[in-house]
Amino acid sequence: MEFFIQQVINGLTLGGLYALIALGYTMVYGIIQLINFAHGEFFAAGGYMGVILLSFLAAHGYMETHPWFCLFGALLLTMGYCAMLAMAVEKVAYKPLRYASRLSVLLSALGMSIFLQNGLMLTQGVYDKAYPTEFTHGGLDFGLITFSYMQILIVAVTIALLLGLNALVFRTRIGTAMRATAQDKVMSSLVGINSNRIISTTFAIGAALAAAAGIMIGLYYGSVRYDMGFVPGIKAFAAAVLGGIGNITGAMVGGLIIGMVEIFAAGYLSSEYKDVWAFIILIAVLYFMPTGIMGENVDDTRV
Amino acid sequence: MTGTATPILELRDVVTCYGRIQALKGVSLSVMPGEIVTIIGANGAGKSTTLMTICGITPPQSGAVFYQGQRISGLSPDLLPSRGLCQVPEGRRIFPRLTVRENLEMGAFFRRDKDGVQRDLEHVFSLFPVLRERRRQRGGTLSGGEQQMLAIGRALMGRPRMLLLDEPSLGLAPLIVRHIFSIIERINKQEGVTILLVEQNANLALQLASRAYVMETGRVTMEDDARALLANEAIKKAYLGE
Numbered sequence: 116m117e118f119f120i121q122q123v124i125n126g127l128t129l130g131g132l133y134a135l136i137a138l139g140y141t142m143v144y145g146i147i148q149l150i151n152f153a154h155g156e157f158f159a160a161g162g163y164m165g166v167i168l169l170s171f172l173a174a175h176g177y178m179e180t181h182p183w184f185c186l187f188g189a190l191l192l193t194m195g196y197c198a199m200l201a202m203a204v205e206k207v208a209y210k211p212l213r214y215a216s217r218l219s220v221l222l223s224a225l226g227m228s229i230f231l232q233n234g235l236m237l238t239q240g241v242y243d244k245a246y247p248t249e250f251t252h253g254g255l256d257f258g259l260i261t262f263s264y265m266q267i268l269i270v271a272v273t274i275a276l277l278l279g280l281n282a283l284v285f286r287t288r289i290g291t292a293m294r295a296t297a298q299d300k301v302m303s304s305l306v307g308i309n310s311n312r313i314i315s316t317t318f319a320i321g322a323a324l325a326a327a328a329g330i331m332i333g334l335y336y337g338s339v340r341y342d343m344g345f346v347p348g349i350k351a352f353a354a355a356v357l358g359g360i361g362n363i364t365g366a367m368v369g370g371l372i373i374g375m376v377e378i379f380a381a382g383y384l385s386s387e388y389k390d391v392w393a394f395i396i397l398i399a400v401l402y403f404m405p406t407g408i409m410g411e412n413v414d415d416t417r418v
Numbered sequence: 419m420t421g422t423a424t425p426i427l428e429l430r431d432v433v434t435c436y437g438r439i440q441a442l443k444g445v446s447l448s449v450m451p452g453e454i455v456t457i458i459g460a461n462g463a464g465k466s467t468t469l470m471t472i473c474g475i476t477p478p479q480s481g482a483v484f485y486q487g488q489r490i491s492g493l494s495p496d497l498l499p500s501r502g503l504c505q506v507p508e509g510r511r512i513f514p515r516l517t518v519r520e521n522l523e524m525g526a527f528f529r530r531d532k533d534g535v536q537r538d539l540e541h542v543f544s545l546f547p548v549l550r551e552r553r554r555q556r557g558g559t560l561s562g563g564e565q566q567m568l569a570i571g572r573a574l575m576g577r578p579r580m581l582l583l584d585e586p587s588l589g590l591a592p593l594i595v596r597h598i599f600s601i602i603e604r605i606n607k608q609e610g611v612t613i614l615l616v617e618q619n620a621n622l623a624l625q626l627a628s629r630a631y632v633m634e635t636g637r638v639t640m641e642d643d644a645r646a647l648l649a650n651e652a653i654k655k656a657y658l659g660e
Contacts, residue, residue, distance in 0.1 A: 288523070295513045295524050301475055302511040306576065307499035307528035 117259035122382045123375075128266050128335070130374020131273035135328040136351035137358065137366040138280065139321025145361035146297045146317050148217065152224040153204060155348020156231035157197045157322040161329025162339035163235060164193040166244045173247035182250040186334070190272070193330050194323040201322030202315050204231075210311065228344075236341040243338040251334065269331045276327055277367055280320070284363060293317060297361070346390060350377075353397035359407030368408060372396075424487050426451045426580055426612050427472065427503075432481035432491075434464075434471045441467040443636040444481065449580070449614050454606050456615040456623040456644065458657055459633035465616040466508045468633070469582045472614075473498055473505050485580070500528040502579030506586065508616075510569040514558030518549055521557045521568055525575030535575070542571035545601055563594035570601065580612040581605065587619045595619070599626055620657035624648045632657075 136158050143151045168189040172178050178185050208227045212220045254263035284290040296303040296313045304310055332347070333339045354373040358365025373393050381389040400407060425448035434442040442464050449455045457465045470476045472483050474495035483491040485503055498504075504525075513521050522542060526535045543550035546567040552560060557568060566586055573581055583602065587595040603626060605611050617623035624630055624644040632640035632653065640647070647653045 288527070291516065291520050291524060292527060294516060295520075298513045298515055299511055302507065302513065303524070304475070304495040305473060305499070305505050305507060305511075306524050306572065307496050308524070309494070309496045 118382070120260050122378050124260070124262060124266060125382075126375035126378035127371070128269050128374075129378055130371035131270055131277075132328045132332055132335075132370075133347065133351045133354050133374050134367045134370025135273060135276060135324045136347060137354040137370045138277075138363065139325045140352050140355040141358070141360055141363060141366040142293075142317050142321050144355070145363075146293065146314055147209070147213075147220075149209065149220050149224065150352065150360075151209075151318075151321075152221070152348075153208070153227040153231055154321065154325060155344030155351070156228055156235070157201055157344075158325040158329040158332075158347060158351075159235060159339070159341065159344030160200055160231065161193050161197050161326025162333040162343055163239055163244070163329075163341075164196050164326065165189055165330030165333050166246050166339055168192060169247050173250070178247055178250045186251065186268070190327060190330055194326045197322040197326030197329075198319035201318040205315055205318040210314075232342060232344065239341055241341060243340050245338045246333045248334060248337050265334055269335060272327065272331065276324060280324065281363070283320070289313075289316065349397075350390075350393040353393040353400075357396055357400050357407055359410030362407070362409040365407055365409035423450060425449055425484075426486055427614065428484040429468070429472070430482050430484070432468075432471055432483065433479045434467055434476050435479050436467075436476070440479075441476075441636055442471060442478070445633075445636070445638055446481075447631050447638060447641070449612060451579075451612055452606075452610055453629065454603075454613045454615060454627045456617055456627035456630045457633055458617055458620040458623055458630060460657075461618070462635070463633040464636040465633055466584055467636075469505055469507070469584050469614070469616060472582060473503070499576045499578075502577065503582070504573040504576045504578035504580075505582040506569045506573045506584060508584040508588070510562075510565045512557035512560070512565045512568055512572075514556065516557055517554055518557055518560070518568055519553040521572050522549070522553075522575050525572035526577075528576070534577075538575055538577065542574055545574075545604075546571055563590050563598070566590060566594075566598055567601075570598070570605075574605070578611055580614070582614050582616075584616045585618060586615070587617060587622060595622065602626065620653070621648075621659075 136154070139154045139157065140151060143149055169178065169185065172185045172189065204227055208223045209220055212223055251265055254261050284293060292303065292308045293313055296308055296310050300310050350373055351370065354369035355366045357372060358369030373396060376392045376396065377389050380392045428448040429445055432442050432445045433440060445464070445468055457468060459465050467476060471478050474490070474493055478491050482489050485501065490498065513524065516524065522539060526538065529535055548564055549568060549571055552564065557565065560568060570586070586598055586602065599622060602613060606613050615623055615627060624647055627644040630642065630644045630647050631638050
């Protein structure tokens with residue numbers, strides 16, 4: 116029973132991170148019908164920006180004196196950096212292809228992904244980079260179950276980001292304009308919405324969420340690698356498809372399901388095959404339920 | 419029509435293409451401030467393309483569009499509503515998954531005067547009380563007539579000086595059409611909004627408008643006072659079904 120509860124907590128942590136990444140896929144798809152294959156690289160860039168900032172802070176002793184303050188500062192800076200990176204990527208690789216066929220844009224996305232990943236390898240090296248995690252060790256101990264502080268932080272930040280995103284998309288003027296643009300680009304420009312600006316904003320928000328996931332994964336596992344964006348990227352993509360691509364709530368639910376399945380399969384079946392489950396789910400969803408859990412009929416929360 | 423005043427909208431020899439097909443083959447027309455002008459013609463004559471070209475969605479290949487004396491062809495379409503040029507497009511194009519209220523708010527997207535927007539929202543609700551009842555409902559769930567009212571209301575939220583209306587009667591019951599046309603007349607008479615109306619229902623359009631253009635296969639083939647066209651034998655035969 117303790118093992119089970121511990122796995123639920125682990126699943127929530129991982130699932131929340133997948134959900135954060137999946138949102139970027141689903142929001143971009145909702146607005147320009149593009150699977151942004153470079154999205155995983157924003158997550159990796161976030162992981163690296165996080166380790167660079169935190170190592171710098173640790174080297175100057177700030178991590179020792181104000182660990183949580185440093186973490187939040189690094190989180191915000193990383194999110195801002197990746198938002199700008201994504202806007203630049205959109206401008207260079209996708210905007211010129213706005214009226215091209217979908218295949219061209221998809222290929223451009225794949226190319227961008229390879230470019231960003233190799234850029235990371237070239238500038239940061241091929242070896243793992245370790246996060247300075249020694250200052251944020253510890254946790255709450257309930258006898259047989261433990262919540263590490265890091266897990267609590269991850270779950271709390273994830274929940275805050277998901278709530279914040281929901282409020283942004285469904286309560287604000289800019290969020291309404293995002294949904295309007297996703298639903299009818301011609302009409303949205305006829306009411307005075309600049310669709311290029313909305314598309315750029317969507318990329319920025321998606322990348323900022325992925326960046327937050329990147330820095331938190333780095334803290335959770337203790338290190339990052341230049342190719343870290345690939346596998347979680349595909350898993351998050353599976354989560355977005357499972358939830359119904361284009362649907363924001365669907366991406367959150369899909370992320371949690373993929374995270375849970377992965378953790379439980381690793382815990383009860385075999386940890387060797389933990390990466391397989393997301394793909395099995397992806398294939399099964401595409402085969403039996405291509406619209407996903409919240410696609411088509413339950414479309415209240417589509418962008 | 420006063421001869422010396424400048425038109426609020428003018429098209430000069432506009433050519434618009436879809437790929438290699440010329441949809442507009444040199445269209446010229448003008449609308450004076452305060453007028454209701456209608457464009458009638460059969461399916462595929464280029465009426466909707468004319469409106470989409472004015473708004474910059476399908477920019478002209480050659481020729482130019484002038485609004486309030488300034489050239490607007492070549493401008494990005496999203497810059498026009500803030501200048502007072504709004505369109506109610508063909509098929510109404512309601513945002514289906516936004517609520518009625520959100521649809522109306524999007525009509526005022528470019529405006530910063532919150533109080534003014536709130537007042538205009540009340541004004542639209544007073545013109546179309548059914549929209550107030552349905553304000554929390556999603557746009558896609560409305561009936562055709564309600565969607566047309568919402569589309570007009572959304573355009574009014576931008577406080578237009580000039581309104582382009584594309585087939586507001588399409589697919590609606592006669593009673594609802596009469597209601598919508600009475601509102602259009604009211605918007606023109608009471609609020610001084612200039613109106614360019616595209617209609618297949620020529621009879622109705624000619625009764626409302628002061629002047630009319632007849633379009634055929636991408637060209638303006640006739641231009642006259644609406645009353646004169648109503649009495650014109652050729653028009654009667656071709657468009658009025660008599």
